[in-house]
Structure formats: C-alpha cells, structure tokens
Amino acid sequence: MKKKKKWPEDWQDLNPGCMVFEPGSAREYHTGSWRAERPIFDESKCIRCGVCYIFCPEGCISQNKNGYFEADLDYCKGCGICAHECWPRAIKMIEEG
Amino acid sequence: MSIVENFDLYAPRLIDKEEYFSAGHRACQGCGEALAIRLMCKALGKDTVVVNATGCMEVISTMYPTTAWNLPWIHVAFPNAAAVAAGVEAGLKVMRRKGRIPDRDVKTVAIGGDGGTFDIGFQALSGTMERGHDVLYVCFDNEAYMNTGIQRSGATPFGASTTTAPAGVASSGKGQWKKNITEIMVAHNVPYVATACHSYPIDFMNKVKKARSIKGPSFIHCLSVCPTGWRVPSAHAIKMGRLAVETGIFPLYEVEEGKYRMTYRPERIRPVEDYIKGQGRFRHLSPDELTAIQKRITLEYNKLLDKVDNLHSWGELQD
Amino acid sequence: MSKRIGMEIALAAAEAVALCKPDVVAAYPITPNTHVPEHLSDIVAEGRLDAEFICVESEHSALSACCGASGAGARSFTATSSQGLAYMSEIIPIASSMRLPVVMIVGNRALSGPINIWNDQSDIMYQRDSGWISMFAANGQETIDMAIQAFKIAEHRDVMLPVNVNLDGFQLTHVVEPMEMPDQKEVDSFLPPFKPIATLHPDKIVSMGTLGLPEIFNETAKSKDEILKDSRRVILEVWKEWEEKFGRKYEPIEACEARGSDVLLMTLGSMGETAEVAVEEARKDGISVGLLKLKLWRPFPFEELRKAVKGCKVLAVLDRAVSYGGPGGPVFSEVRSAFYDMQERPVVINEIIGLGGRDVPVSDFRKIIEKSVQAIKTKPEEEYEIFGVRGS
Structure with missing residues (x-):
C-alpha cells in the first residue's frame, strides 16, 4: 500500500477548498509525545467508576476487557486531570523517562 | 456528595462511548474547552452539523489534511458562526422539504469561544436568535482571547x-465586570437558555440534550477552564470549574420558556477567595479588591435566586 | 418561450434569479441594489419560489449564511452594494477559497467616504483579488442573462467558485428597459440541479474550512489562481451554449467597430452604452474610433485583449474607480500589464469618469475621443486623469 504523505506535495493534490473527507483523521498525529508525566492506574484501588474516562480532554481513556480503565499513551498529554479527579486515588502521575 | 456531582457514581459509564471529537487534536494539556466539546458531541450524537467560529477549537482540531471531527463540520470565520449556522439550518431545511436529503432531523449546532460570542460574533448571534432558527449555540467561555495569547474580552472577569489588561502598579487587571451573556440571550425570548460547566458533565450533557430536542433557537453558556490562560496547573482544570460553581461565581441554571431553575445548588456557597487564590491571573488582587468582588458576586447570585423564586414560565403567564 | 418584458432591471434580475430556483436567499437592504432582494422576497411570498429567505442582520451575515447554505448543498444567492459589499469583505475571499458557488448581484455604488449612494465601481474593485469570477452587465438584458449564466458557471464541477454579476447602481438597477425574459422550461433545460462537491450531512462526513499551515499555503494559492484562470474555459463554453439557445452572444470583450480603428475606447459596465453612441457619432464625423466593452473582469481576458487591440494606435481605458496612490484606474493597470511584453502596443491613456454618480454625457465621451486622437501624435504627460475634475 502506498504510504500516506504527511503533506499533499503538489497543489493538484489538495482537496477542493481544503476539505477533509476522512473524519477523525487527527488520530494520525500522536500527541503522546508532548507528555512530561504519565498516568499509572492501580487496579487494586480502581472502583471502575469511569470518572477518569469522563474528564479526559483527549478522550483517550477507555475500559479494558477486565472493566478497568487505562489511558492510550499515544494520545495522553499527561495533563493529570484523571489522577486529580480519581477520588479512590487509583491513578498516580509519574515522570516520563 | 460524590465527586461527579450528586448523580449516580457510575453515571460516566452510561454515556455514549463514541468519540465524535477524536484524540490527536492539538489542544493544550488539560484543556477544559476540548473536554467540553467532547462531552457536547456525545450528548448531541451523530445527526449533528457543527459550525465552528475561528478560535482555539477550530485551530487545534482541523489542521489540513486532517480533522479531529467525526461529525460534519464547517468553519468560515471568527464573527459569523451564528450566521453560518443560520445558513446551514436553512439549507438543510429547504433541501429536506424538497426531498434532496433524507427526511430526518439533523441539528445545526454553532460553537464559539467567548470572544466569538460576547464580542465579535455578538451581532450575528443576536440576529440568529431573533430570527428563530432551529440552531443550538454553545459558547465555550474561557474568559479571554486564548487563541491569540490571553487578551481581555467582554467575558473576562x-x-x-490579561495581556491587554495586565496587572501593574497602575492597574489591577481588567477594570470592568463580565458581560452577562446568558441574561442577554434570555432577553431574546428564546425557548431555552442554560449555563453549564465541563466540571459537571452530566448536567452539561443533559442540557445539551434538552436544547437539541427543542425546536427553535437555544443557547448554552459553558464555562471552560483554560489552564494556560488562567495560570493554573492543568490537573486543576476540573477543580477550578467546580469552584466557580461552588462560590456562586458561575451558577448552574437553565431558563426554559422564561422559567428559571437552578440545576445544581450548592448547600453552602464558598467564599470567592477559594476560587481566586488558586489562579495566577488573580494573583495581584488586594484584600479590598477581593471584598469588592465578593460583594458583587453575592449580589448577582441573589439576583438570580430572586428570578428563580419569582419568575414564571410563559405558559403560566398566559392564563 | 422567452417573453418580451418592460421592467425595472433590478426586478428583472430578481425574476431571472428566481428562474434559477435558489434554495436559500440571504440579503440585507442597501441602496441601490435593494430592489433585487425585495422583489425576490415578493416572489417567495407569492409562492412562486420555494426558498428560504433569510433577512439577516448585516451583509457580513448575508454572505456567511450563503456560505453555510452552500456548504450544506443548497443553491445560494445574495445581493448587495458598496458599504454592504465592503462589510462582506472578510467573507468574500473565504467563499472562493472554500469553493462555495454562491452567486451575488452587486448594484455598483461608490464606496464611502464621503458617503454617497450613487454609482461608480469602487465597491467591486475593492474586492478585486478575492478569487471570485466577476462579470459586468452593460444593460438590462445582459443582467438577466448573466444572472442565469452565473449559476451554471459557478456550479460547474471544474469551477465551483462564487460569481459576482455587476450592474451599475441607478444607471441600471433603477432603469426600466425592454428585455427578453426566458421562461422556466428554458432555464431548467439550461441550468442543471446543483451538485455540490460535498454536503454538510452526517451520512457522509466532511470538514470544511480547515486550517492551512505554511507547508501547504503556497499550494492553496496556486490552486486558487489556476482554478480561477481555468474557469475561463467553462465561461466560454457556457456563453457558447447560451448563444445557441437564446441567440445572444457573450464574449469576454465585446468589440464594436474595433477592427482597423486608430483609437479604441474600453469600458466596463453601463458606460459602454453611452460610449457606443459617442463612437457612432464620431465615426460619422470621420474619426477612426471603435469600442471595446469589457464584460469579464475576473478571470481577466488577457489573450482576447491583446488580440482586440491589434493595429490600434491609442487605447483609452475608462475606469469608474481610482486606485489611490497607484497607477490610476484598476482596469488601466491590468491593461498596461497585459501589453508589457508586446512588441507593437498602443499608447494607453486612462480617463477616470463618473465617480459617485457624476453624470457622463455623450459629449464627455466625445472629448475623450478627441484627446485620444491627439494622443496618436503626442502622448499626454499625465498617465491618468480624473475626467472633468475642477481645479488645476
């Protein structure tokens, strides 16, 4: 398969009016690289309420097959909202690196 | 009270899992506005067209050739989201009438920041509301022109x-009070007006759903914390929204056909200091200024309670 | 069958637009174009046109609403003049860059200030570089015809650009003329239904009006320029089809008695009609003079212009706007630029006439012809002048 170019190379490659026909294609860009801290989920404390999921500005937290929540680190910017809002304190932010 | 309002603790698990505003958008860490949009879209569902004013949300979501939107979306300019939405609504209406698109209800929703709503987009907004288009307008108010670098707006408290009303020896920051956009919208006699905040997600989503179901113009004023502009840690975005509500600075209420209702009433109103002290943008304020703010906030809150207690719905007034 | 009518041109323009069955009309009142949207609202109120008529609160919102409607897939129309056009100007280049084929009638009027409601073409010249197709009607018939042609050109798959049709305020908008009005069947067979590139509908999701970073911006500019230039091909096709169907010929530059004439006048809009009278008179007096009526302003017909001036010694370009502090009139500027690489080119002089409704009678055109004849021998010192201005 032809590798998708990051930028349309020639002017003829541009969509009319710079319209974008691939909904949600911003996912091609991984904002995870911005992160200074990452969330660590402690399943022993998690009550699976989903407060982290509802408050994530990236929408990158989802429930795994066991019902616990986890962040998709491709997109997590490390804002720390989930850790701050998790009232059973099941999420901790630790430094990247 | 639980951390997620006083709703069911597990309510978050019941909301739509579909992400209509996808990850990969370039909003700052802890952006309250991006969160609010994500929640709004979940409440709106797929039969929605979004009209975006120029601003942070437009810039961070649609860098060509990609888009974060999983909904039909259009951006034209800064001051005209409401007017573009009027055109979209009219276009969809006439095409549905003529059988050129499927015969089902698609809601047109205009969104803009405080600058695009309170200031430069105000005229277009007023026009669209006055003409009665079936449009929901949601203002994501982060209380300054954040996209251009934190300049003062009519919504700045x-x-x-801010960078154009900075604090200094001869200035205490913005010297005027915030414009009451919600009341101005109520004065347009539209069927539904509400305030909301992303820190109360279920309340916000319920209001979006209600507005969506109402035929005619509706307006939601959603306080959206901007950690970058407010000078707060990104992790505090939700907390700051909650404090704005609990101090009475940003009460959560709705006005349905003229009838005011508090949708969340804190048992005890906290002092405004609790909200102000955690934010860098207010760091310079003196105790006297704080007292003046407290006085004004108490007055505004009591004015609102007076309306809640004494104003009737249009239906009640007809008799 | 077309019908012979006698009607105020603005009303006839509205009737012609209605024949194109626009889905959405959004407009704001302004003199002198007001009769166009007024009459369209009448047509909607009478139930002769099924459209949403949006009485917006400003021209800025008029074009914004048209952009929204066009994005949704609806055929959209607006009309304005002068300050209203200037107030739209933020949205004008956006409409073209988003490829939204909105059609707009501009009743040309002087741009303030001082405030003035009468005719010149400074309003549209202010929008010159906005990426729209721009054409000028010289009379009522051309107004009707161009209004209908505009939709077909705008919505052509290879074009998808907004079009403005210009008619001089009062001189045309408020004048009653005899015209041929096509009937609905004829227009229906000429103008196919609008098929947009994409529509704002959840069944096929699109994002319109995205952010262009520096990495692609040169390419967006090139694309806008190429597509607008290429629209010439479609315009010519549409005009050819029009001629076959309705028997009226349209060209980017209409030449009257131009071949072999020493002197040519070049006009834009309604002044072409008066100039024609002056040229006919002058020719009777034995003066070798002809006339070029420019109809297509953007894309500018460089090739046609170069061909049209072959053999002519002096070309007098008549402008109805001033590019202040610049080369004179905007048409003059284009014309001289077109001639730069030509080995044999005429002397070009520029007369700026009829500003803010100042009357330009036939006698004034005769004076301009005289001056042009003199210019065959001696080129005038001043490159351009505001004709008839008082004070030395």
Whole structure:
C-alpha cells in the first residue's frame, strides 16, 4: 500500500477548498509525545467508576476487557486531570523517562 | 456528595462511548474547552452539523489534511458562526422539504469561544436568535482571547490580568465586570437558555440534550477552564470549574420558556477567595479588591435566586 | 418561450434569479441594489419560489449564511452594494477559497467616504483579488442573462467558485428597459440541479474550512489562481451554449467597430452604452474610433485583449474607480500589464469618469475621443486623469 504523505506535495493534490473527507483523521498525529508525566492506574484501588474516562480532554481513556480503565499513551498529554479527579486515588502521575 | 456531582457514581459509564471529537487534536494539556466539546458531541450524537467560529477549537482540531471531527463540520470565520449556522439550518431545511436529503432531523449546532460570542460574533448571534432558527449555540467561555495569547474580552472577569489588561502598579487587571451573556440571550425570548460547566458533565450533557430536542433557537453558556490562560496547573482544570460553581461565581441554571431553575445548588456557597487564590491571573488582587468582588458576586447570585423564586414560565403567564 | 418584458432591471434580475430556483436567499437592504432582494422576497411570498429567505442582520451575515447554505448543498444567492459589499469583505475571499458557488448581484455604488449612494465601481474593485469570477452587465438584458449564466458557471464541477454579476447602481438597477425574459422550461433545460462537491450531512462526513499551515499555503494559492484562470474555459463554453439557445452572444470583450480603428475606447459596465453612441457619432464625423466593452473582469481576458487591440494606435481605458496612490484606474493597470511584453502596443491613456454618480454625457465621451486622437501624435504627460475634475 502506498504510504500516506504527511503533506499533499503538489497543489493538484489538495482537496477542493481544503476539505477533509476522512473524519477523525487527527488520530494520525500522536500527541503522546508532548507528555512530561504519565498516568499509572492501580487496579487494586480502581472502583471502575469511569470518572477518569469522563474528564479526559483527549478522550483517550477507555475500559479494558477486565472493566478497568487505562489511558492510550499515544494520545495522553499527561495533563493529570484523571489522577486529580480519581477520588479512590487509583491513578498516580509519574515522570516520563 | 460524590465527586461527579450528586448523580449516580457510575453515571460516566452510561454515556455514549463514541468519540465524535477524536484524540490527536492539538489542544493544550488539560484543556477544559476540548473536554467540553467532547462531552457536547456525545450528548448531541451523530445527526449533528457543527459550525465552528475561528478560535482555539477550530485551530487545534482541523489542521489540513486532517480533522479531529467525526461529525460534519464547517468553519468560515471568527464573527459569523451564528450566521453560518443560520445558513446551514436553512439549507438543510429547504433541501429536506424538497426531498434532496433524507427526511430526518439533523441539528445545526454553532460553537464559539467567548470572544466569538460576547464580542465579535455578538451581532450575528443576536440576529440568529431573533430570527428563530432551529440552531443550538454553545459558547465555550474561557474568559479571554486564548487563541491569540490571553487578551481581555467582554467575558473576562473583573480583576483578571490579561495581556491587554495586565496587572501593574497602575492597574489591577481588567477594570470592568463580565458581560452577562446568558441574561442577554434570555432577553431574546428564546425557548431555552442554560449555563453549564465541563466540571459537571452530566448536567452539561443533559442540557445539551434538552436544547437539541427543542425546536427553535437555544443557547448554552459553558464555562471552560483554560489552564494556560488562567495560570493554573492543568490537573486543576476540573477543580477550578467546580469552584466557580461552588462560590456562586458561575451558577448552574437553565431558563426554559422564561422559567428559571437552578440545576445544581450548592448547600453552602464558598467564599470567592477559594476560587481566586488558586489562579495566577488573580494573583495581584488586594484584600479590598477581593471584598469588592465578593460583594458583587453575592449580589448577582441573589439576583438570580430572586428570578428563580419569582419568575414564571410563559405558559403560566398566559392564563 | 422567452417573453418580451418592460421592467425595472433590478426586478428583472430578481425574476431571472428566481428562474434559477435558489434554495436559500440571504440579503440585507442597501441602496441601490435593494430592489433585487425585495422583489425576490415578493416572489417567495407569492409562492412562486420555494426558498428560504433569510433577512439577516448585516451583509457580513448575508454572505456567511450563503456560505453555510452552500456548504450544506443548497443553491445560494445574495445581493448587495458598496458599504454592504465592503462589510462582506472578510467573507468574500473565504467563499472562493472554500469553493462555495454562491452567486451575488452587486448594484455598483461608490464606496464611502464621503458617503454617497450613487454609482461608480469602487465597491467591486475593492474586492478585486478575492478569487471570485466577476462579470459586468452593460444593460438590462445582459443582467438577466448573466444572472442565469452565473449559476451554471459557478456550479460547474471544474469551477465551483462564487460569481459576482455587476450592474451599475441607478444607471441600471433603477432603469426600466425592454428585455427578453426566458421562461422556466428554458432555464431548467439550461441550468442543471446543483451538485455540490460535498454536503454538510452526517451520512457522509466532511470538514470544511480547515486550517492551512505554511507547508501547504503556497499550494492553496496556486490552486486558487489556476482554478480561477481555468474557469475561463467553462465561461466560454457556457456563453457558447447560451448563444445557441437564446441567440445572444457573450464574449469576454465585446468589440464594436474595433477592427482597423486608430483609437479604441474600453469600458466596463453601463458606460459602454453611452460610449457606443459617442463612437457612432464620431465615426460619422470621420474619426477612426471603435469600442471595446469589457464584460469579464475576473478571470481577466488577457489573450482576447491583446488580440482586440491589434493595429490600434491609442487605447483609452475608462475606469469608474481610482486606485489611490497607484497607477490610476484598476482596469488601466491590468491593461498596461497585459501589453508589457508586446512588441507593437498602443499608447494607453486612462480617463477616470463618473465617480459617485457624476453624470457622463455623450459629449464627455466625445472629448475623450478627441484627446485620444491627439494622443496618436503626442502622448499626454499625465498617465491618468480624473475626467472633468475642477481645479488645476
């Protein structure tokens, strides 16, 4: 398969009016690289309420097959909202690196 | 009270899992506005067209050739989201009438920041509301022109330091009070007006759903915390929204056909200091200024309670 | 069958637009174009046109609403003049860059200030570089015809650009003329239904009006320029089809008695009609003079212009706007630029006439012809002048 170019190379490659026909294609860009801290989920404390999921500005937290929540680190910017809002304190932010 | 309002603790698990505003958008860490949009879209569902004013949300979501939107979306300019939405609504209406698109209800929703709503987009907004288009307008108010670098707007609160109303020896930041956009919208006699905040997601989503179901113009004023502009840690975005509500600075209410209703009433109103002290934009305020702010906030809150207690719905007034 | 009518041109323009069955009309009142949207609202109120008529609160919102409607897939129309056009100007280049084929009638009027409601073409010249197709009607018939042609050109798959049709305020908008009005069947067979590139509908999701970073911006500019230039091909096709169907010929530059004439006048809009009278008179007096009526302003017909001036010694370009502090009139500027690489080119002089409704009678055109004849021998010192201005 032809590798998708990051930028349309020639002017003829541009969509009319710079319209974008691939909904949600911003996912091609991984904002995870911005992160200074990452969330660590402690399943022993998690009550699976989903407060982290509802408050994530990236929408990158989802429930795994066991019902616990986890962040998709491709997109997590490390804002720390989930850790701050998790009232059973099941999420901790630790430094990247 | 639980951390997620006083709703069911597990309510978050019941909301739509579909992400209509996808990850990969370039909003700052802890952006309250991006969160609010994500929640709004979940409440709106797929039969929605979004019209975006120029601003942070437009810039961070649609860098060509990609888009974060999983909904039909259009951006034209800064001051005209409401007018573009009027055109979209009219276009969809006439095409449905003529059988050129499927015969089902698609809601047109215009979104804009405080600058695009309170200031430059105000005229177009007023026109669209007055003409009665079936459009929901949601203002994501982060209380300054954040996209251009934190300049003062008509929505900036008294005393906040911005890059065009900075605090200094001869200035205490913005010297005027915040424009009451919600009341101005109520004065347009539209069927539904509400305030909301992303820190109360279920309340916000319920209001979006209600507005969506109402035929005619509706307006939601959603306070959206901007950690970058407010000078707060990104992790505090939700907390700050909650404090704005609990101090009475940003009460959560709705006005349905003229009838005011508090949708969340804190048992005890906290002092405004609790909200202000955690934010860098207010760091310079003196105790006297704080007292003046407290006085004004108490007055505004009591004015609102008076309306809640004494004003009737249009239906009640007809008799 | 077309019908012979006698009607105020603005009303006839509205009737012609209605024949194109626009889905959405959004407009704001302004003199002198007001009769166009007024009459369209009448047509909607009478139930002769099924459209949403949006009485917006400003021209800025008029074009914004048209952009929204066009994005949704609806055929959209607006009309304005002068300050209203200027107030739209933020949205004008956006409409073209988003490829939204909105059609707009501009009743040309002087741009303030001082405030003035009468005719010149400074309003549209202010929008010159906005990426729209721009054409000028010289009379009522051309107004009707161009209004209908505009939709077909705008919505052509290879074009998808907004079009403005210009008619001089009062001189045309408020004048009653005899015209041929096509009937609905004829227009229906000429103008196919609008098929947009994409529509704002959840069944096929699109994002319109995205952010262009520096990495692609040169390419967006090139694309806008190429597509607008290429629209010439479609315009010519549409005009050819029009001629076959309705028997009226349209060209980017209409030449009257031009071949072999020493002197040519070049006009834009309604002044072409008066100039024609002056040229006919002058020719009777034995003066070798002809006339070029420019109809297509953007894309500018460089090739046609170069061909049209072959053999002519002096070309007098008549402008109805001033590019202040610049080369004179905007048409003059284009014309001289077109001639730069030509080995044999005429002397070009520029007369700026009829500003803010100042009357330009036939006698004034005769004076301009005289001056042009003199210019065959001696080129005038001043490159351009505001004709008839008082004070030395």
